[in-house]
Amino acid sequence: MRYGENVLPARRVPSLPIVFLRSLRDPFTAVLAALALVSTLVAAWATASVIAVLVVVSCALRAAGEHRADRSAAGLRELVASTATVLRRATAEAAPASREIPVGEVVPGDVVRLAPGDLVPADLRLLRATGLTMHQAALTGESAPVAKYPVDEPSARSAPPVARASPAEARAYDRGAQECPVESAYALDDQDLDRPEGCDQDFDRPEVCFQGSSVASGSGTGVVIATGADTRFARADRLPEHDRRTTAFDRSVHGVSWILIRFMLLTPPLVLMANAALRGRGLETLPFAVAVAVGLTPEMLPVIVTTTLARGASALARERRVIVKRLPALHDLGAVDVVCLDKTGTLTQDRPVLDRALDASGTPDDSVLHWAAVNSLWTVRLAELPSADALDEALLDAAEERFAEGLDALEYDAVAALPFDPVRRLSTAVLATPHRLGHHTLVVKGAVEDVLERCLLTDDERARTTELADRLAADGLRVLAVALAERPATGRPFTAQDERGLTLKGLVALRDATADTAAAALAALADRGIEVKVLTGDHPGTAARACRDLGLAPGHVVTAASFDALDDTELAELADSSTVFARCSPAHKARLVRVLRERGHVTGFVGDGVNDLPALRASDVAICPPEAVDVARETADVVLAARDLTSLDHAVVAGRASAAGIAGYLRITLSSNLGNVIAMLTAGLLLPFLPMLPSQVLVQNLCFDAAQLAFAYERPRAAALRLPLALRPREVLASVTGFGVLNAAADLATFAVLVWAVSDTRAQPAFHAGWFTENLLTQALVMVLLRTGRGGGIPTTAGVLALTGLLLPLTPLGPLIGMAALPLAYYPLLALVLALYAAALRRGARLARRTGTP
Numbered sequence: 106m107r108y109g110e111n112v113l114p115a116r117r118v119p120s121l122p123i124v125f126l127r128s129l130r131d132p133f134t135a136v137l138a139a140l141a142l143v144s145t146l147v148a149a150w151a152t153a154s155v156i157a158v159l160v161v162v163s164c165a166l167r168a169a170g171e172h173r174a175d176r177s178a179a180g181l182r183e184l185v186a187s188t189a190t191v192l193r194r195a196t197a198e199a200a201p202a203s204r205e206i207p208v209g210e211v212v213p214g215d216v217v218r219l220a221p222g223d224l225v226p227a228d229l230r231l232l233r234a235t236g237l238t239m240h241q242a243a244l245t246g247e248s249a250p251v252a253k254y255p256v257d258e259p260s261a262r263s264a265p266p267v268a269r270a271s272p273a274e275a276r277a278y279d280r281g282a283q284e285c286p287v288e289s290a291y292a293l294d295d296q297d298l299d300r301p302e303g304c305d306q307d308f309d310r311p312e313v314c315f316q317g318s319s320v321a322s323g324s325g326t327g328v329v330i331a332t333g334a335d336t337r338f339a340r341a342d343r344l345p346e347h348d349r350r351t352t353a354f355d356r357s358v359h360g361v362s363w364i365l366i367r368f369m370l371l372t373p374p375l376v377l378m379a380n381a382a383l384r385g386r387g388l389e390t391l392p393f394a395v396a397v398a399v400g401l402t403p404e405m406l407p408v409i410v411t412t413t414l415a416r417g418a419s420a421l422a423r424e425r426r427v428i429v430k431r432l433p434a435l436h437d438l439g440a441v442d443v444v445c446l447d448k449t450g451t452l453t454q455d456r457p458v459l460d461r462a463l464d465a466s467g468t469p470d471d472s473v474l475h476w477a478a479v480n481s482l483w484t485v486r487l488a489e490l491p492s493a494d495a496l497d498e499a500l501l502d503a504a505e506e507r508f509a510e511g512l513d514a515l516e517y518d519a520v521a522a523l524p525f526d527p528v529r530r531l532s533t534a535v536l537a538t539p540h541r542l543g544h545h546t547l548v549v550k551g552a553v554e555d556v557l558e559r560c561l562l563t564d565d566e567r568a569r570t571t572e573l574a575d576r577l578a579a580d581g582l583r584v585l586a587v588a589l590a591e592r593p594a595t596g597r598p599f600t601a602q603d604e605r606g607l608t609l610k611g612l613v614a615l616r617d618a619t620a621d622t623a624a625a626a627l628a629a630l631a632d633r634g635i636e637v638k639v640l641t642g643d644h645p646g647t648a649a650r651a652c653r654d655l656g657l658a659p660g661h662v663v664t665a666a667s668f669d670a671l672d673d674t675e676l677a678e679l680a681d682s683s684t685v686f687a688r689c690s691p692a693h694k695a696r697l698v699r700v701l702r703e704r705g706h707v708t709g710f711v712g713d714g715v716n717d718l719p720a721l722r723a724s725d726v727a728i729c730p731p732e733a734v735d736v737a738r739e740t741a742d743v744v745l746a747a748r749d750l751t752s753l754d755h756a757v758v759a760g761r762a763s764a765a766g767i768a769g770y771l772r773i774t775l776s777s778n779l780g781n782v783i784a785m786l787t788a789g790l791l792l793p794f795l796p797m798l799p800s801q802v803l804v805q806n807l808c809f810d811a812a813q814l815a816f817a818y819e820r821p822r823a824a825a826l827r828l829p830l831a832l833r834p835r836e837v838l839a840s841v842t843g844f845g846v847l848n849a850a851a852d853l854a855t856f857a858v859l860v861w862a863v864s865d866t867r868a869q870p871a872f873h874a875g876w877f878t879e880n881l882l883t884q885a886l887v888m889v890l891l892r893t894g895r896g897g898g899i900p901t902t903a904g905v906l907a908l909t910g911l912l913l914p915l916t917p918l919g920p921l922i923g924m925a926a927l928p929l930a931y932y933p934l935l936a937l938v939l940a941l942y943a944a945a946l947r948r949g950a951r952l953a954r955r956t957g958t959p
């Protein structure tokens with residue numbers, strides 16, 4: 106292949122060595138490496154080597170897990186990858202035809218068609234455009250859509266953003282495919298290939314659509330000028346930081362990690378100072394201080410997190426056909442307590458059929474359908490949309506059926522079109538008025554309020570039409586108003602300003618059935634303690650009726666215009682207490698999601714259209730059905746199973762299972778580690794010698810870490826799946842501190858036993874062995890008694906850990922790391938301490954379950 110595959114270099118799955126090197130950048134690893142360095146500097150070779158082993162083992166495990174996860178995520182992404190619509194000839198003689206091809210197969214010279222919601226598959230120079238606006242936020246950071254239009258001279262940047270087709274172009278539409286100058290290709294000229302270098306202002310070029318951007322509205326046709334690594338996106342050395350919001354995962358797992366890292370960094374100086382002040386010890390305690398800090402680290406956290414999430418995601422894909430594209434999103438799904446959904450295409454099928462066409466007085470009138478269909482036909486044709494949107498398609502189907510001449514009844518000489526745009530909620534076609542030379546007819550259709558606002562009507566007429574539309578909407582119908590206007594032909598391009606002083610023609614009402622699985626899905630979400638909110642661009646009446654039909658009480662429906670004046674705090678309150686929000690623009694939907702998140706809700710958003718894009722980006726978890734437009738699928742973290750909204754419930758359950766696994770691991774590891782650290786510090790100050798040698802602390806750590814890998818294979822209990830599971834660092838740490846203190850009490854009781862049993866406190870090796878054994882036994886107990894799930898072989902693993910604790914000091918390895926056999930009298934007393942500890946742990950775990958503490 107001459108140009109290679111059209112894939113961004115960054116999109117390729119990184120190789121194992123690269124993933125390994127990347128895992129070294131983990132903050133825990135960095136701190137461990139720093140501690141190993143400190144140990145090396147003071148020639149504490151044993152400590153340094155054990156830490157190095159810990160680092161290598163945890164990084165290798167993590168890299169293997171991540172590499173597997175990356176590969177399977179790439180495989181899963183592939184399943185929902187977007188395609189591009191190109192014009193190609195099958196053979197050199199054949200006529201060019203429009204076809205969908207994988208984005209990777211796009212080559213320079215291909216002619217690509219763009220429609221709302223499409224991702225730009227490569228860098229394109231526009232040949233034609235109609236009302237085309239692009240989201241370029243990924244390239245420029247600018248969130249408002251920018252207009253794109255072809256210019257004769259690529260350098261002529263002052264051309265206005267027109268939404269116009271020349272009459273010749275319009276008439277030639279049907280011949281367009283035959284005339285299109287393609288082979289697989291369009292003859293690229295030097296100017297195309299001479300792409301300007303370097304400066305970001307390239308992105309301002311109106312005639313070029315850049316890979317990395319997506320179509321906000323309108324349509325266009327362009328020739329590919331660069332693919333893969335040659336695109337401006339791939340070559341840009343400075344792109345704006347992708348402002349991915351901080352998600353629930355960042356706040357919980359990362360939040361806990363950073364608190365721990367601060368503790369780890371503080372521990373060595375504190376241990377040194379305390380030992381110096383109270384025991385007069387000097388730098389010789391440094392290896393011990395380092396070991397204590399290492400003892401606090403949950404080294405396996407990244408491994409457990411990656412493995413748990415990757416296993417959850419691949420099971421979800423296999424069993425439920427739900428694709429999780431960004432692994433931490435699975436954890437976030439478990440924490441979601443509010444799900445916002447758009448209505449059309451998510452709760453309804455988005456396969457509307459015409460119900461009736463009425464004039465302004467409510468009398469059936471086929472001419473209203475005629476003009477609505479004329480608008481649909483010409484906005485779709487002139488905009489060269491690869492496919493009509495569902496409302497337009499329904500109107501065209503109805504017209505074909507209703508009028509004897511079928512679609513021929515709609516043939517006019519069309520001049521221009523302003524395609525539908527979810528912000529304006531209108532579409533306009535401009536026709537050469539038949540038999541009136543020099544006059545144009547504007548045919549406007551759209552949301553009732555927006556069309557009426559542009560019509561010449563008395564207050565009475567306006568009120569009557571609004572009432573009629575409300576009645577139709579309350580019946581669950583989707584209502585569009587149709588209006589006309591005649592204008593003298595001026596030769597200047599048509600703009601939105603021309604849609605004024607219209608004459609109302611009437612209303613068309615369409616029926617859209619609710620999605621088959623929507624009612625069951627809403628009930629399942631409510632059962633799981635998730636609040637559902639509907640955010641739609643549609644009429645409040647239609648939205649309320651659809652919700653009622655699905656068993657969701659709409660309450661008072663809030664319209665977007667009514668909350669524009671509210672500040673964020675007021676809106677957050679309103680958003681919290683209301684269920685349905687109608688007439689929302691894309692920005693309204695995003696604002697609602699944002700204020701809900703700022704109020705502390707973990708918010709998922711399910712949407713399928715371009716109008717949902719800002720809200721998808723603003724949410725904690727962006728979710729879409731597989732039929733969603735390209736850019737929604739690209740933005741989404743989770744793509745649901747085809748036509749099955751109940752798969753959202755399965756995804757939530759899988760999310761809660763992973764979050765519960767991670768929470769369980771954190772509680773067990775951290776409480777155990779914290780207990781050990783508190784006990785060691787206290788004992789260190791009371792004893793004339795170190796309570797454990799650094800190498801012993803680290804070996805014990807290694808054994809515990811290895812045992813904990815079992816947590817990645819645990820299944821949660823049903824109780825853990827009942828409610829949203831948000832890990833809040835403060836709550837996690839409070840519960841960890843409680844169990845940690847309990848653990849430290851058991852350790853210190855053992856310390857007392859040891860002082861008694863190993864009567865000669867100078868018999869350090871026996872003392873160390875006693876404490877080593879007790880530590881691993883208490884850790885085994887914690888694993889069994891504090892776990893929140895089932896399976897995963899935890900009891901067996903805990904058994905092996907306990908045996909290691911009992912037997913290791915007796916093996917040749919014992920003396921090697923400074924341990925000796927213990928007197929037999931120690932064991933019954935140790936059993937007593939453990940029994941008391943187990944009883945206290947049970948009570949604590951019951952209490953934590955009752956109070957819902959993680």
Ligand SMILES: Nc1ncnc2c1ncn2[C@@H]1O[C@H](COP(=O)(O)OP(=O)(O)OP(=O)(O)O)[C@@H](O)[C@H]1O
Nearest residue numbers: 447448449525527530532550551552641642643716
């Ligand atoms: N092709 C179209 N031509 C003219 N008007 C349209 C067209 N499509 C939608 N509308 C009008 O614009 C309104 C808003 O459309 P938008 O696509 O933003 O949301 P929606 O499809 O109604 O609902 P949701 O936000 O739930 O997907 C619609 O309710 C309808 O009145």
